[in-house]
Amino acid sequence: MNSHQEQVLSLLLFMIITVLPSISQSRSVIEPCSTSHSCSSLLSYILPYDSKLSEIAFRFHVDLSNLISTNSINSTLPVPSISNQILHAKTLVKVPISCPCVDGIRRSMSTTYTVRAVDTVDSISISYGGLVSAQQIRSVNGIDHANDTLMIGESIVIPLPCTCFNGANNGVKTVYMSYVVQDGESLKSVAERYGSSVVDLEDINELQQPYVYPGDVLSVPISACSSASLNWYNETILVVPNGSYALTASNCIKCLCGPNDLYLRCVPSGMAVSCSHLQCSKSQLFIGDVYVNQTTKGCNVSACVYRGHSGDKIFRSLLKFPNVQCPETPVESTSSSSPNYLAFPPLMSPSPTSPVLLAPIPAMGIDASHGNRLILLDGICLICINIMLVLGICFVYHLI
Numbered sequence: 269m270n271s272h273q274e275q276v277l278s279l280l281l282f283m284i285i286t287v288l289p290s291i292s293q294s295r296s297v298i299e300p301c302s303t304s305h306s307c308s309s310l311l312s313y314i315l316p317y318d319s320k321l322s323e324i325a326f327r328f329h330v331d332l333s334n335l336i337s338t339n340s341i342n343s344t345l346p347v348p349s350i351s352n353q354i355l356h357a358k359t360l361v362k363v364p365i366s367c368p369c370v371d372g373i374r375r376s377m378s379t380t381y382t383v384r385a386v387d388t389v390d391s392i393s394i395s396y397g398g399l400v401s402a403q404q405i406r407s408v409n410g411i412d413h414a415n416d417t418l419m420i421g422e423s424i425v426i427p428l429p430c431t432c433f434n435g436a437n438n439g440v441k442t443v444y445m446s447y448v449v450q451d452g453e454s455l456k457s458v459a460e461r462y463g464s465s466v467v468d469l470e471d472i473n474e475l476q477q478p479y480v481y482p483g484d485v486l487s488v489p490i491s492a493c494s495s496a497s498l499n500w501y502n503e504t505i506l507v508v509p510n511g512s513y514a515l516t517a518s519n520c521i522k523c524l525c526g527p528n529d530l531y532l533r534c535v536p537s538g539m540a541v542s543c544s545h546l547q548c549s550k551s552q553l554f555i556g557d558v559y560v561n562q563t564t565k566g567c568n569v570s571a572c573v574y575r576g577h578s579g580d581k582i583f584r585s586l587l588k589f590p591n592v593q594c595p596e597t598p599v600e601s602t603s604s605s606s607p608n609y610l611a612f613p614p615l616m617s618p619s620p621t622s623p624v625l626l627a628p629i630p631a632m633g634i635d636a637s638h639g640n641r642l643i644l645l646d647g648i649c650l651i652c653i654n655i656m657l658v659l660g661i662c663f664v665y666h667l668i
Contacts, residue, residue, distance in 0.1 A: 296446070296485035297473045299431045301369035307432035308507050309367035309376070310338070310445035310490065314397045315359045322351035327395070328363050328428075329379050337513045337522070338364045344538045347519055362445065362512075367430035376428040377408075383422045392424070398448040398483055399428055429485050433472070435507070437489040440530070443509045444472075449484040462488050463510075463527075493525035493532045501576030501583050508532065515539065517577040520546070521555065534574035548572035548586040555584050560595065567594040 311328070321341075325332040333347045339362055343350050355361065365376045381392055389411060393402040406413055409424045418424075429446040436442050447458060455478045459466050466478050472487050480486065495506040508514045508525040515522055516534075520543035523534040535556030536546050547554050553572035561568045568590050575583035 296429050297487045299374040301374050306366045306368040307435055308443055309365050309430035311363040312445050312447040313361045313363050315357050317357045321353050333515050334364045337515050338362050340512050367432050374431050376430050379426040380423045381426050383418045385420050389416050431487040441492045441494045442489045443492045445488045445490050447486045447488045449480045451482045455480050493530050502578045503576040517582050545582040548584050551586050566591040
């Protein structure tokens, strides 16, 4: 073998070692299921181009108010007025979706796309920020890869990744987010960004090694608050990812999930046109207000808390707790209706029986409740692998 042939073989080996892994490792975790139960899930969506909030909501067929609250977009404007706010390309948007069981696996099939004259399967895939491949769109919609024929006005299904894993992780209420790995990211950087760990992401995504590649779709656990134990009247259970909020009671009430204590704190949103019944009776406190009166025996605490709604009527309760432990660092109330009152974290929508004064410490370690799952390799990547290997071997054989 001469030196020229050795150089060619070295080049081929370099391609296999460096280029091939980035193509072949485009993976996503698939959660098997056997129940009709759906859960709340998130998509991490990198905008491919400038888009209005209303356009993003329409693209994914989600409620605009849910999109606004999931991304903690703070505004005193009514929801319809925020719809024209433009987010720039490359902005990361969290899209809330429902994650049902479809044909034995978890995936969202409720998003559809109406084909336009300029569309191709590849361009449609790009518009969803890497969450769905062109091959997956073809497979679900029975599109022939040979001609990629699309009919103008045709409605096609956009299969989107999602996972539930029983809504928990390490014993903590959790919403799972499908995250597309970007150039320059590592498993460690993704874990640090979302308050997880490399070991946890390896376990959830069934990774054999702590390596990820651009285009991989990871299931990332986001700890969440739940209203399940708050005894609300006529209200569906709210599950709110930390760092986000949820709108309820005709958008009159905003329930925030703190990133550290994981307790819901509900306050007037200021985003609805008209709201009433926000003030607790026989009190100057509004929903979300906490008044602390320090005494020689401790602190007397009064709190006006949200209790649910029926139509336009909002239920609230005035809770009083005598002689409880005083907060170390009182802060001003976030309620604009009574700025002179004091609030102290983490007293967030306490139960009727006792105030919540200390944040719970989440259990550490690996949760074994994730169950069995599959790792999906995009079919187009496997085709690329075979083609590259065959061409490479034939090319070297010819030279030799």
